[in-house]
Each structure stands twice: as structure tokens, then as C-alpha cells.
Amino acid sequence: MKNSAVILALMAGLAALPAQAQSVSDYLARIAALDDSGPMLNAVLAINPDAVKEETASRSIKGPLSGKAVLVKDNIEAAGPLATTAGSLALKDNVTGRNAPLVAGLRKAGVVILGKTNLSEWANIRSSSSSSGWSAVGGQTKNPHAIDRSPCGSSSGSGAAVAAGLAWAAIGTETNGSISCPASVNGIVGFKPTVGMVSRTRIVPISHSQDTAGPMTTSVADAALLMNAIAGTDPSDPATAEGDKRKVDFTAGLAKASLKGVRLGVMRKQAGSHAALLALFERALADLKAAGAELVDIDFEPAPEAGREEFTVLLYELREDMGAYLRSLPGTAKPRSLADLIAFNRATPEELRWFGQDIFELAETTTDKAAYEAARASSLKRAGADGIDRLLRENRVSMLIAPTDGPAWPIDPVLVDHFSSVGAGGLAAVAGYPHLTVPMGAVEGLPIGLSFIGAKWTDAQILTAGAAYERARTVAVPVPGFKRWGE
Template structure:
């Protein structure tokens, strides 16, 4: 390590080793994060990745010096409650307003010694307000920008968290996912994004959409960093037993793990939405095979499974559960005139020149209509979609005799467009999201300088094994995708 510690490229493990070797102090490890953000703000482009920051002096006062993550600065998506910084979900309805208490995940991170230094911009209301939204835009923060190409989308909805890690602000950041909100921005920003098994990390204090799909997750530049943080959280929660219990017939993580790893690649429905990304993915499959990982192609056909889902069912589930869960959250938040979904709809209308200049609130309006007459439809949609996706993924893994499934995450970042909204041709992350299963984006290369990634996913509670396999894959690829902060494609 150089005498001057460089946070923009350092891993969690490197930071910890440098502190223990007294190459840097705890204070220096944190100060460099602020230095990096300040340098880019003055000399570089405006990324709009951050919504709020703590004061440097307050950070040093809060320092824990003998914990597993001491000296590690982190950022959190601004839909995660904090009492010392505003929690807005990107909406002007909560601009400048902290929550009454920290979300449990913030308390956990702090108990491990990690230091929260700020909150990140996001797709407002986690991209579930209006249909024609542009990822990474919020009323509070404006448009987050992709550090690899400033005119390209940062993805969403955990836009600022992924951008902050890619730009070297911090080694780790927290995000959330309902369907793609971790994997998507991780892929287009060239970083690792991990979504654990649903329900492992506590989501209390997170502005909700869906109780059956909302999941907290972690962004980092390496899978190893994710594993360090996630393992520490699991140990703190006392949930380590979840990853070793169960019989082989019900919990794949309990099976004896074969060597070499066996990975299945489903084809139908996962390819063709970005031919250039597909070519990068095919090269990766060759590299994995040459490194000794067994890649079983067209695994769904071999296993006789159907890896599809009903988007209409998912939409109904999300709208129904948003009406229930967001209503409870807003009521508990207790801000006058903002204590129900209907009041937020009214606020947006009253402030439409700022809140709805680019897109509307169709999802909110549809959610407001979800009364008891929709209950039976909701229950059918939820049981059918969840049961089908979970069952067919497990069938694929067992009948195909593989540990995990591997697919392209999505294509490269699209142009930011506030007139027409996002243009996404397809993605590979929805199955795991709907089924509540663990998934991770691994960067695999670029298309004309724009990062692309692939998604590895598997059965419930296979999280730690998933991370070990993903770490091995990242080691094989030995890839670094550094942002160029360029203003146009140059093509």
C-alpha cells in the first residue's frame, strides 16, 4: 500500500489490513472518503449520487475502533430510515426530514463499527411511482449520472449507491431491491451488487413496496468485500444456522457441494435483448470452462422446467402490497399531510411542476384503488407467481444437477431520456426477485466502454455458497472496470 491511502480503489479487506498495520489511522480511512467526494465535486462531473452527508467532525466523534468494520465508511440508499440524516425516498414530500429512529440495518452496520457518512440518490419511491420514469431521477436529488458515461442511465432504483461505489466514494453501500433495483444499477455501473435471500436482512425502517419481494442488499467493487460485510451481518443477527439447516431435498445449501462448481445456463427468455452483451457473456462461459467450472448449457431444457413468470401477476402483487405496506409506513412516520398514500398523491398533484414534470404517478393511483374487491385476485397472483418461480427454479437446479443458474444481467446503459423514460429491452434478474432468492451481479466486461454484467442466482439460503462461487468467478475474470467520467460516447 502507498503511504497515502487511496479509498477509490481500496477494498474493505485492504482498509482493515492497513489500519491494523498502522499504515493509516481510523480517521484517515474515513477522511479519504470525504476527500474523494470533494475532489470529484470540484474537479470532476456532477454525478448527483448523494442526497446528504454527515459532518466530518461528527464522523470522528462516532468512531468505533475495535469492531469488525471499524474504519469502513458506507453510504445508504435514501429509502432507509436514519435519524441523523433525512430519509426522503427521493420525494419532496419528505425533503429535509429525518426519520424518528434508525432502521435496524443501520443500527447493525454501526454496531459492527462501520460509519455511515451519507445517503444516496435513487429513483424516486424506488421507481414505483409512475410508468414512464427515468432511472436515477428524484425530486429531491435530480438526475443521478453514470460515471462511465454521463449521458447514460445509472440504472435504478438504487442508483446513487451503485454510482458511489463505482466512482470510488466508498468501498460499500447499501441498496434495496424489489425487482432489479440492485442488480440493474450494479450491472450498468460495473460493480458487484448482491441481493440476499428475502427476509434474511431486516427490512423494517425501509420505505416499502412489497413485503414478499423487498430486500436489502450490498454494493461493492469485489465479491469478497460483500462476503465480509454480509457474513458479519449474519453473525450479528445470529442467523448463521439458516445456511446449514435442512435436508438435501428441501435446502440445496445443505447438499455436499461438488468440486468443481456446476453452473447451469438457461437460454430461452434470457438472451437476445442485447446481442453485444450476449457476445461478452459467451466469452465468459468459455473462460469459466477453461478454468475448471462445469457450465451446463440450456439447462432449463435439460431439466424440463419453465423459467418464466407472469408480469401482470407481479404488478398486481406489488400494487396491492404497496397500498398495505406503504400506508403503514407513512402512518407510522407521522408527518402531517403525508401520512397516507392518498395524501402523497395529493402532494404530488399540488407540487406537479417539480414532482411530475417528467412522469406521473400511475402506480400510486392504481395502488390507491386496491380495495378488498382485489383481495382474491391478489392471493391468486401471489401464490401462482411465487409458487411457479420458486418451484421451477428449484426443479431446474435439482433435475439439472447444478448449484446455480447464470444469465446475462441486462444490456449496457441506455441514454438518459426524461421525455420517453427508460428503454430496457430485457433483463435476467426478475425470476430471483419474484421468488425471493439470492442473486448477485458480477461485472464481466464492456460494450464500447459501457459495463455489462451477469447474474448468478440459486436456491433460498444458498447465499454464502453463492458468494464463494461468485468470488471465484470474479477471480477468474480478473477484471477492472474503472469509470472514465466521459460526457459522450464518441461514436
């Protein structure tokens, strides 16, 4: 939990709270003022009590990330006194003393781990009816642009914290939409790398086919800086076998990035039907065209079977991968299987107060390996070879673009989430391909992102295009108001 002594010691002088914090002390003061009081965002689940010491030690490390304060989603392990809970009371005492390799990379680069962010419990895979940003450990995260609106999930705390200036940046994780959606609705940059670019070791899993971690920042350049620290091969994660070979300096050329002559596939059918959102998308397209991009309309309709196949994959891998992770935890008094988690939830009223665990229960019975393997092969082909790869090839475009998501919906733990049908991020998620979202403006004060999706291992090209759009954008990006929508 948050270190109240550290927070209270910083409460004095909040009247002079800096708009753009830089030091650990500045960020802790902002957390005290905006997360623990005032609008009470509930974005930060735990403060690292060693953060000030880490900041002092980071001064001996040279580099652009030295001293930068970063929050990590609380399904990612970080050595020290912080537990890794995935938002569940079942893991509230899960202090492993281990760094996930990506956290080790951050610390090696001089990053200060400021603390852990709240999330949709178990990365939003427990129930088919849930409220994004809610966990039994951290409560409900709020969107700083409209505190009665959803921060989306499951990297909700990471998105809200960066938007609110509670850290320089944050790390989120995604299986399908869990970086891109919270980045979009909180008005920040979010990058889901190619699966295999960043290690997943010591991250609470859902699916080894689709899981990845990635940066959530206020600029594309900052996301690229973080990628330099976290990308690469991890012998414990077979998916990253090509990581070192594919890793580049992701910041190279960003300052002079150009869209001149770049052919972009415009996924108009994935832009929805909301008039204001469509108008905003047209403004973004005009900015891209003015910057020299060539726009090509893309005709794409997802196959009806695609969602069912992906769900089969997620159910099977959840049981297998979660069990393997839980069995790796040090100590004895901890759950060791998905069945253990199901039993814990049934015995813990706080866990099932707002919604159930039907996905957990379904995953526990999804044991047909042959059906799983067939679903995985088919879904990967639909999203990859016959999806993104085909669209890029047949239309002779470098990447695909679409609005990332619709506006944030009202928080409602009774009637639960109201996801829009906007966006094409599901293709990138299932294929394991890179997906960047960059703010493109707002609808009625609610942020909307623009997605850039490319082929496998084109992470650097995607970041470069996003940086070029960021510079060409003529629409004002909204700033958080920390009030209810419409006030």
C-alpha cells in the same frame, strides 16, 4: 441536503485527490470533486455531518469493518440529522432519529455512515414511464462510466457512488432489479440476499413479498463482509424469523473458493441477441469452464402471466405497506397514506415535471384481497417451486447464470427508460431467492454483469461461486471515465 460547509472545507488540495480513498475526509473530497462539481454525478444526496466524529469513535471497535465509510440508499433510516426522503419532497423533512436494524448492525460493526445516496424516487414504483436515477430531491444521477448514460434504478446512487469511489461501499434495496441492474451497468458487485436474510424494518417499502436490502461493493469479499453485519433475525420483520439460523460467516472460504466440479445452469435464452454481449458472455463461460465448472444449458421461457401476477402483488402490497410505514413515522405534519402521497404530488409541480404517478394511482384502487392472494400464490410458485427450484433439480445444477442486464442506455427524461430484455433476475426477485451480479467486462466501454442465482437460503454458496469467478475472470473490468459515452 449536503453539508456545504463540510464539503467546502475539503476543496483545498483536490489536485492531490487519492485514486483510492480510505478516510472519511478522502471520500468527502472525492464527493466534492466528482459529485458536486466536475462530472456532477448526483449520486450522493446527503452527507452525514457527524461522519468524522463517527470515524473517530469507530477506532475503538475491532473488526474488519471498523472505520469503513458506507453510503446508504435514501429510503433507509439512519439515526442522526439525516432525513429519509425516498427521493420525494413529501418526505424532505423526514428526520426520524431511528436506525433501521441493518444500519444499527453496520454501526455496531464499526461502519461509518457517510451519508445517503440518491435513488429513483419511491424506488421507481411511482410511474410506468420514468428516468432511472431521478428524484425530486436529488435530481438525475449519472453513470460514471458514461455520464450521459443511465445508472439504472432504483439503487442508482448507490451503484454510481461505489463505481466512482465516493465510498468504500453502499447499501441498496431491491424489489425487482434495483440492486442488480445498477450494479451491472455501473460495473460493480451487487448482492440481493434471500428475502428474510436482512431486516426491512424502517426501510420505505414497496412489497413485503419481494423487498430486501443488500450490499453494493467493488468485490464479492466486501459484499460478504457487509452481509456479516446486516444479516439476522429482526422480531419486527416476520420474514426474518429464520435469519439467525440461516446466517453464517459469509466470508468463510472465499479466498480459496473453487468452481471445480460445480454444475452451473447456463440460461442462454436470457442472454439476449446483441452480438458483442453474447461474445462477452461466451468469454465468461470459458473462464468458468477453465476454472473447473461444468456448464449445462438451460431451456427456460417465462410464462406470459408471470409479469401480470407480480404486478398485482406489487400494487396491492404498495398501498398496504406504504401506508403502514408512513403511519409509523414520528411527528405530525407528514403523509400517512398512499392517498396522501398522490395528493401531495398533484399539488407539487416539481414532482410531476417529467412523469406522472399512474402506478401510485392504480395501487390506490387495487383492493381485491382475494385476487391479490391468488396472484401471490401463483407468482411465487411460478418463480420458486416451478421456476428456480425445478430448473436446479431437473438439470442437476447448483445455480443459474446469465448476463445480468444489457448496456446502459442514454438518459432521457422525455422518452424515459429503455430497459433491455436481458437477464433472469426477475425469477429471483419474485421467488425471494439470492442473486449476485459480478462484473464480467464491457460492451463499447459500458459495463455488463454476470448473474449467479440460487435456491432460497443459498446466499453463502452464491457468494462463494461469485468470488471464484471473480478470481478466474480473464476479461478486463472497465474503470469509470467520467465523460460522455464515446468521448
